[in-house]
Amino acid sequence: MTDTIAALASGRPPAALAIIRISGPAALAVVQRLAGRVPPPRRLSLCRLHHAGQLLDEALVAVFPGPASASGEDLAELHLHGGPAVVAGVLDAVTAQPGVRLAEPGEYTRRAFANGRMDLAQVEGLADLVSAETASQRDQALALAGGALGRLADAWRERCLNVLAEAEAGLDFAEDEADVAERLDEAAREQLTAMADELAAVIADATRAMRIRDGLSIAVTGPPNVGKSSLVNALAMRDVAIVTAIPGTTRDAIEVPIDLAGVAAVLIDTAGLRDTDDPVEAIGIARARARAAAADLVISVSSAEAPAWPDTAGLRLLNKCDLAAPGVPPDVLRVSAATGAGLPALRDWLADWAHRLTRPGEPALLAHARHRAAFADAKAALRDAALAPEPVLRAEALRLAAHAFGRIAGRVGVDDVLDRIFSRFCIGK
């Protein structure tokens, strides 16, 4: 039995396209789960990827059943739209499938080699590449927030090793020496639960880190023809979205990266919300609602021609404010995408909001999927440890937790544990 590995194979988003590669025995099952079918091998097929009832993306999918694949194993490639949110969402969905995890550096190569898919000449030279990659990852981990992530992972590993040392001492030496008392009691259980809870809070903060790395998402929604696309163009200061006087021009969500006083963000222009019989427009509207639900901020745009104030969280905006509009509530920002009136105030408002959410001066940890995965694995292992029905299984779970942090902070050797035991207990008859 082998793990299935997944990773972003193309460059870092945002980009026009992003390719996620999945290799291993579960690769085809993952495609089946996300796309609802496994397309014919070695051909690009258009598939809709769903996870947990949500449409993630419309993607081109190719599958290569092993051994006739680059890695020699079953392999799938998902060619996605290259927005950060899309990539993150699909990667999360893929790694949520049973038996699938993020790839380690160089892992595809090793598998390809082990399965006889690469000759030596091809492998030679890859070492430098991987070295650069792992070094940059380590540097990233170290540099992130001035080494805070490395220190955090180290500190957590220390804590896990300390509990593990007690657990192991209880297993290996309890009957040797009365000094090693039974320590695997209710107190240990509580301690482990507390550690898992604390870790959960650290992981929750990862959302902020992800926002800093991938950018905040801002969905611009509202009825057709209120000027959402004009507004997006005005904020982006370039013509990205097609603007016409015809309601329903925007069919699909369009992502436009913008900079909010140093914080990266993506404006998502969406199809106008209305009842329609046009099946294409209907899909666009469904997608607009989905994007709004997943966005960090929803800007509900209304127009002075037909002001309406939906009761939504987020920012309410009145466009075309050069036209007269009575009874505008005080918290509604008034802008005119056409004249530029009110746009500086809107930019200030967005910059304020972005800074409140991301606190750019403060350390942002766990910005990378690998780091988040390690912390999440550790949290799950600590919960297992707290609930383990017997001491040896508790130790097993603790070992996994320490290993998870070790993946960030360095390896965990058994001698680390033994050193701890010998320095704290009087062992041996």
Add this chain to the structure above:
Amino acid sequence: MREYDVIIVGAGHAGCEAAAAAARRGARVALVTLRADDPGTLSCNPAVGGIGKGHLVTEIDALGGIMGRVTDAARLQSRLLNRSKGPAVHGPRAQVDRALYRAAMAAVLAEFPGLSIVTAAVEGLVLDQGRITGVETSAGHLAAPAVVLTTGTFLGGVMHIGSQREAGGRVGAQASDLGAALRAMGLPVSRLKTGTPARLDGRSIDWSVLEWQHGDGDDPRFSRFGQRNGHPPIPCAITRTNAETHRIIRDHLGESALYGGHIDSVGPRYCPSIEDKVVRFGDRDGHQIFLEPEGYDDISIYPNGLSTSLPLHVQEKFIRSIRGLEQVAIMRPGYAIEYDHVDPRALTPGLAARAVPGLFLAGQINGTTGYEEAAAQGLVAGANAAALALGLPDLIVDRTQAYIGVMIDDLTLHGVAEPYRMFTSRAEYRLRLRADNADQRLTPLGEALGLVPAAQAAAFAAEQAERERARTLLNSLTATPHQLASHGIEVRQDGQSRSLFEWLRFPAVTHEAARRVWPELATVSDDLLASLAVDANYAAYIARQEAEVAALRRDEALALPAGLDFATVAGLSKEMVERLSRARPQTLGAASRVPGITPAALIALLPHTSRRNPELAA
């Protein structure tokens, strides 16, 4: 003409096991020892097994080795340690009678027609063009293409009692100076130390004030062919050191060989002398001492926990400060012993010396401590010495298969900084490597290599067939939570129908309850049901470990050439070259376990690997 196929030097636990394994494979074996009655001598405590160590003994037994049978025959009492901690760490342990142990060992060795015991001192190794061709002994030349050295603490052994020193491997036995010969052959030799406590006259102990420790009622044994000796089990007693004991030791610390500057080699942290305990853990109010009888017809008592190198008059003084020992008479003082060992990184995973074809090393000479560790290595070295002499396949045990594999991998890859003892925490696949499934893990391997006697193989096969049948039955019997509730078994009503095998994981589904619900279980014995319940309990965890094992196996299938000069590997940093050159990993998997090795270094090694054992990679 050669006289023997394999010569074993030393008849301790490693030597006896090596001789038996080599003989089992059909080799003509000379077991060379200083005295005819040496085989099976327990030079330290009168006990075999324990946590981790007990695993080794069951593995030796599963591979057709002899330690389990000999221990079973000699036991005074036996216990299963860690009963409450989970089956993966259950450790069988037996107190044994020294005389019975020696007798049982002699009887077992006599079963091998191809095994001769030669009483002589080995004075040198004989080489021809760098290959071993035999040994020079006090009784003349012995020729053989393979030699196993199991010299224990005898290699350059020096005993210390206070400031007195005496050459020797054990009280009353002379030391060996083969160490110089090994150094001359380019093997890295360094010093380690260990110690043993005084032996006490049991008639002078006030047993009435002490607490007893009895064996377990079910009298666990190591071997399926293990027999009791016909005597009733006898208990040990427990006492403690106290503040006065510690004060005496502290006052005389300067007179200890260890703290007086006479010894500077490294001793084991987990088997410290009482001086060490007082120095390092001075804040403790006392340390537990086990008073272990040395035999049915023996007045000698082994005070486990009092290893020391203090002068005799101090030993007397501090031992008499302990409850129950106020009037005790010392039969023999405790002592510390320094000895030579070879850095085991100079060995292959088959325990052959890389630099000297035909030479194998096993036991304390490789830096380990403990009878069980020694015996396990002896078995591997003996089997491989026979393989070399007779052109048979090697016995290589990896860390996913057995504690034996964990130990040899640790030794040959990491070397030793202190005497190496087996712990369950060293085994990352601990949940798979249990004492209760040692035969399932190893007997087929042992059988394939001609190490397992026919009767044992047949008994194992019959048991496996029975196990298979029971496993199928357990999978075929199903019940819903509702059905269980109707039998008075309370489980969560999730509506999920499960097989009996799955239900066994649930604490509420006791074996008695299961037998009530499913009368068909009458055909499955209690032992077998218990063993299958362990499988059921660990099933989910083991599935996860299987994935790790598969990954390891894949990397283990990628062999690095024996003479690879790591300095010539493109893309390796200087640090990586140093680390790899010291550990000399033989496979990519082994390289990945060398501390500090990066993924990039492994990729750089990839082009230099060649696939071996393709079936392993599958």
